[in-house]
Amino acid sequence: MNETIKIQLNHRTIREFKNQPLPKEDLEKLHDVINMTASSNGMQNYSVIRVTDQNIKNELAEIGLQEYMRRAPELLIFIVDLYRNYKIAQEMGKENKIMIGFDKFMQGFTDACLAAQNYVVAAESLGYGTNYYGNIHNDTKKVIDLLKLPKYTFPVVGVGIGIPNQKPQLKPRMPFELKMFDNGYKKFDSYLEAIKDYDQVMQTYYDLRDANKRVDSFSKQIVKKQASLIANREDVYKAFLDQGFVINKN
Amino acid sequence: MNETIKIQLNHRTIREFKNQPLPKEDLEKLHDVINMTASSNGMQNYSVIRVTDQNIKNELAEIGLQEYMRRAPELLIFIVDLYRNYKIAQEMGKENKIMIGFDKFMQGFTDACLAAQNYVVAAESLGYGTNYYGNIHNDTKKVIDLLKLPKYTFPVVGVGIGIPNQKPQLKPRMPFELKMFDNGYKKFDSYLEAIKDYDQVMQTYYDLRDANKRVDSFSKQIVKKQASLIANREDVYKAFLDQGFVINKN
Numbered sequence: 001m002n003e004t005i006k007i008q009l010n011h012r013t014i015r016e017f018k019n020q021p022l023p024k025e026d027l028e029k030l031h032d033v034i035n036m037t038a039s040s041n042g043m044q045n046y047s048v049i050r051v052t053d054q055n056i057k058n059e060l061a062e063i064g065l066q067e068y069m070r071r072a073p074e075l076l077i078f079i080v081d082l083y084r085n086y087k088i089a090q091e092m093g094k095e096n097k098i099m100i101g102f103d104k105f106m107q108g109f110t111d112a113c114l115a116a117q118n119y120v121v122a123a124e125s126l127g128y129g130t131n132y133y134g135n136i137h138n139d140t141k142k143v144i145d146l147l148k149l150p151k152y153t154f155p156v157v158g159v160g161i162g163i164p165n166q167k168p169q170l171k172p173r174m175p176f177e178l179k180m181f182d183n184g185y186k187k188f189d190s191y192l193e194a195i196k197d198y199d200q201v202m203q204t205y206y207d208l209r210d211a212n213k214r215v216d217s218f219s220k221q222i223v224k225k226q227a228s229l230i231a232n233r234e235d236v237y238k239a240f241l242d243q244g245f246v247i248n249k250n
Numbered sequence: 251m252n253e254t255i256k257i258q259l260n261h262r263t264i265r266e267f268k269n270q271p272l273p274k275e276d277l278e279k280l281h282d283v284i285n286m287t288a289s290s291n292g293m294q295n296y297s298v299i300r301v302t303d304q305n306i307k308n309e310l311a312e313i314g315l316q317e318y319m320r321r322a323p324e325l326l327i328f329i330v331d332l333y334r335n336y337k338i339a340q341e342m343g344k345e346n347k348i349m350i351g352f353d354k355f356m357q358g359f360t361d362a363c364l365a366a367q368n369y370v371v372a373a374e375s376l377g378y379g380t381n382y383y384g385n386i387h388n389d390t391k392k393v394i395d396l397l398k399l400p401k402y403t404f405p406v407v408g409v410g411i412g413i414p415n416q417k418p419q420l421k422p423r424m425p426f427e428l429k430m431f432d433n434g435y436k437k438f439d440s441y442l443e444a445i446k447d448y449d450q451v452m453q454t455y456y457d458l459r460d461a462n463k464r465v466d467s468f469s470k471q472i473v474k475k476q477a478s479l480i481a482n483r484e485d486v487y488k489a490f491l492d493q494g495f496v497i498n499k500n
């Protein structure tokens with residue numbers, strides 16, 4: 001097992017960090033890693049907002065409904081950025097609607113996610129803990145305003161990193177046989193049956209994590225987390241349209 | 251500089267691989283890494299289709315218009331998978347449209363991308379070369395049919411890996427000052443001016459890569475690659491709707 005894979009298999013979400021900024025030389029390395037990440041067609045259709053202003057951190061934590069977000073020593077928000085290349089084309093008199101269509105939006109979304117994960121692995125290799133904040137989509141529009149994101153850009157995911165101040169257990173994952181299929185999608189007769197053991201494993205995991213806080217099995221969590229909307233999550237598609245992306249309806 | 255970051259800074263796309271399958275023990279490690287990747291809310295809304303059938307590889311290469319895709323020893327297609335959790339909820343009599351809405355689609359898209367990048371870093375740490383295939387979106391619908399993807403699933407990106415059979419140069423990236431901004435998006439007065447040096451660097455890179463094959467500077471490539479559609483790329487939004495995802499229009 002090499003060092004990299006050891007780190008990757010050891011991944012867990014760290015929510016609480018020591019109140020200590022990261023040294024400049026580490027930040028530089030981490031930013032270089034982000035910048036070297038693969039991107040669709042080499043077009044680099046993503047950008048990153050680095051949040052150092054405590055007021056903005058507080059506002060994001062409020063939108064995200066996760067107050068520990070305030071205390072992330074280093075906080076980056078990865079965004080789709082079709083604006084930059086659109087502007088370049090525009091200066092050349094060559095811009096068009098294809099450049100800001102759904103296909104390109106997905107390219108930029110992919111670019112932003114790949115960069116975020118590359119950053120997370122690099123940060124963990126330096127001993128930092130990491131936390132993804134999907135909670136920025138609790139109110140995408142507010143985040144757009146807060147970070148002054150121009151049209152043709154869109155927030156994707158936030159990442160907080162710092163020196164861990166907690167040691168959580170590894171969180172069990174669904175068996176990979178349920179996720180990887182050869183040559184075509186495989187349906188199961190009963191999914192409840194297929195995840196039965198995993199449901200039990202997750203229940204035990206939560207019981208051990210905090211005996212006083214009752215947390216549900218995986219299947220019950222699906223209903224709780226996936227079948228309900230918190231805050232303004234239903235507005236994410238509206239926010240997407242408001243950012244000026246063009247949907248090609250054929 | 252630790253090993254992981256060294257690998258990440260050394261990333262380049264490998265298009266040609268040695269005709270040699272990967273040993274089982276490496277594949278197992280790589281699959282474990284995929285499975286341990288962070289996911290939105292722990293919901294694991296992604297799946298992976300492993301393409302081992304040469305006929306399917308050939309068809310994908312044809313759709314992708316990149317014939318070297320046929321020769322990827324190991325080929326994975328990462329997909330959004332809201333189907334699995336929807337089915338679990340359905341068996342519990344608790345399914346609803348929120349579970350297959352745009353917000354959850356984006357969660358699954360993010361999950362799939364994070365897993366893909368984690369896989370790429372792990373593969374490179376084992377000495378393999380990697381290649382992202384965004385080209386599956388040249389005809390998303392055809393890929394959906396080919397891989398028998400059910401509703402509430404959607405192809406995101408393909409990844410080919412294997413022992414490298416070429417040694418390409420590192421591809422220069424746009425200066426990070428153009429991509430990372432403190433506390434809010436920063437606009438530039440002239441983007442053509444801002445990328446002037448990078449344009450020159452890219453021109454030199456391409457000239458050195460293949461003196462006989464004239465490739466354009468970055469700005470000209472934007473116009474070529476971003477402002478035009480190949481094949482059926484305009485149909486990607488239609489394919490998205492056809493997969494049954496529900497757009498909440500408020």
